[in-house]
Amino acid sequence: MRKMKAVAALGAAAALGLTACSGSGTPHEAATVFPSDTKAEITFTWWGNDERAEWFNQALDLFNEEYPNVEVVRNFNAWGDYWTSRNTEAAGQALPDVLMMDAGYLGEYADKGLFLDLGAYEGGLLDTSGYADTLLESGTVNEQLVGVPMGYNAWSMMYNKDLLDELGVPYPTDDMTLDDLEAYVLQVNAAGATHDPKIYGAADYTGGLPGFIYDRMQHGEPVFTDEGGAAFDKGDVTDYLDSVADLRDAGDFYPVERSVALDPLGGFLGGEAALWFNFSTTVAQAMSDIGTENIGMVQAPTENGQHVLADHPSMLLSVAANSDEPDAAAVLVDFLANSPEVKAIFGASLGAPPTEEGRAAVEQSSSDLIDFTYLDSIADEITEPYPLLPSGYGSIEAKWGDLHEQLLYGDITTEQFADELFSEMDMLLG
Structure with a gap:
């Protein structure tokens, strides 16, 4: 089972010295509760255009309604500039706390020990219960969950x-x-x-x-x-x-x-x-x-x-291993990945929401209806994670x-x- 793999990987992460310290718990002793009045400051970055930026700003405003004392420093770039900036930050072990990832870069960054193993938060601050195992496997590198899909397709x-x-x-x-x-x-x-x-x-x-x-x-x-x-x-x-x-x-x-x-x-x-x-x-x-x-x-x-x-992940969310606030970062990932209100904002623009609850929150356009119907029709035949x-x-x-x-x-x-x-x-x- 994938969750057993994630738990088994925790000792390996600690041995590699990839865990980041936080006043509210380290990744291998991850908090299971994050009080809404907890104070923290984290950075979040994504790629896209002004329209996507407006949607993320709306989503982050909703996050701050629930966690008013977590300041999220926001930044976005166009696709090419995004990876230029991330590669520079990666070289200095200074990635943003939370960052949007593409499947084509996930393995490269994970192999360099740049990501937190989010498996430590599953069942606690991070709810992955509604995700297909094959989809979560696509965000798993070296038996560590390093990317949580915001959407998928096939x-x-x-x-x-x-x-x-x-x-x-x-x-x-x-x-x-x-x-x-x-x-x-x-x-x-x-x-x-x-x-x-x-x-x-x-x-x-x-x-x-x-x-x-x-x-x-x-x-x-x-x-x-x-x-x-x-x-x-x-x-x-x-x-x-x-x-x-x-x-x-x-x-x-x-x-x-x-x-x-x-x-x-x-x-x-x-x-x-x-x-x-x-x-x-x-x-x-x-x-x-x-x-x-x-x-x-x-x-x-x-x-x-x-x-x-x-099932092919269209966008993933990762947490940097260098984060000083890993618990706050994990809570943000959970909110962006799972909140029905967030899914209602983005619709299927980031791919079909991975959970039934997320898909139900989308006011489906004609293209969403075709996409979702197709994905439902092949659900029993999705047996492999995307390479x-x-x-x-x-x-x-x-x-x-x-x-x-x-x-x-x-x-x-x-x-x-x-x-x-x-x-x-x-x-x-x-």
């Missing part, structure tokens, strides 16, 4: 109902095999051949690293090692890319030239392709960009129509996309794709 296949209705093509189903998918793409292509502009079934769906991760999961294969290296080889990459070579070589995917011309929309968001493979929360973007609420969502096809699914991503993952994902565009233009082969990808990973991962 890999999916979206489809444009308006286009398919216009073409007279039935909607895809959640039990499709990869062979079924290939046949479906060709069916849409044939129906949309005389449309102006021509309608395609899909863009090349090997174009993103998350799709490769999904494929690895279906085969029960790991993606990255515990040490942060690749758990796959060049042959795995070429096999994946070559699995759709017939469609690619025949020009049956949405044309790369047209996709580049429509950038950043691409075929699906531009209303010229029927299918899109992405995380479920992005249905809101699809509705906005295409200008329709008629978007459906099913599980992405697999080799045999069976699925191995994971822990290594430091440098974002650069590796970007490299995959760049190489895939070159592949579509015919500038490189799949073997050259794999060679260049591994050269990038060797540089980033060691």
Whole structure:
């Protein structure tokens, strides 16, 4: 059980000297009660735009209504500036008390001993009883709970109902095999051949690293090692890319030239392709960009129509190991992660709330309804935590996309794709 792992990790954390001192208790002797009149000052930082900042300010104002003597020093940055600042702070062991984390950075920071093990607070100041074990595992590094998800999503296949209705093509189903998918793409292509502009079934769906991760999961294969290296080889990459070579070589995917011309929309968001493979929360973007609420969502096809699914954390909250007020920081994490009032403020903008109570507090938009319904439908099939991503993952994902565009233009082969990808990973991962 995950909770047993968290408790067992406490002694290891103390032995490593990663615990921070506080007048109200150290992490391995964590307080179970935090009186509302306790005085403390903590810092909290997040990334995002002005709209997200307004929402966080509203949430923190609610926190101060409950804990009026806990001063929260607030700060936010745009995405790029955020990580520049955090990396500088991390080098000096001076991270903010509470910080928003991305799954791609969680392992890197945790491996450096920069986070508090929040497992010590479970059942006390931190309530995780409504969270799926698989989701909490995605915030667990070296058997320590270092990130509490504020929201989650899952890999999916979206489809444009308006286009398919216009073409007279039935909607895809959640039990499709990869062979079924290939046949479906060709069916849409044939129906949309005389449309102006021509309608395609899909863009090349090997174009993103998350799709490769999904494929690895279906085969029960790991993606990255515990040490942060690749758990796959060049042959795995070429096999994946070559699995759709017939469609690619025949020009049956949405044309790369047209996709580049429509950038950043691409075929699906531009209303010229029927299918899109992405995380479920992005249905809101699809509705906005295409200008329709008629978007459906099913599980992405697999080799045999069976699925191995994971809940993917969209945002996480962590507490710095250098915090002088770990109990106050843990209380803030609990409030932001669990308060129904906070969930009502953010809706599903940070991903679907992880608990039933949180989801019930959201006044669901049309996109939320599709996302939540999809997540409910696959709940019994979410059996794995999302793979822990290594430091440098974002650069590796970007490299995959760049190489895939070159592949579509015919500038490189799949073997050259794999060679260049591994050269990038060797540089980033060691």
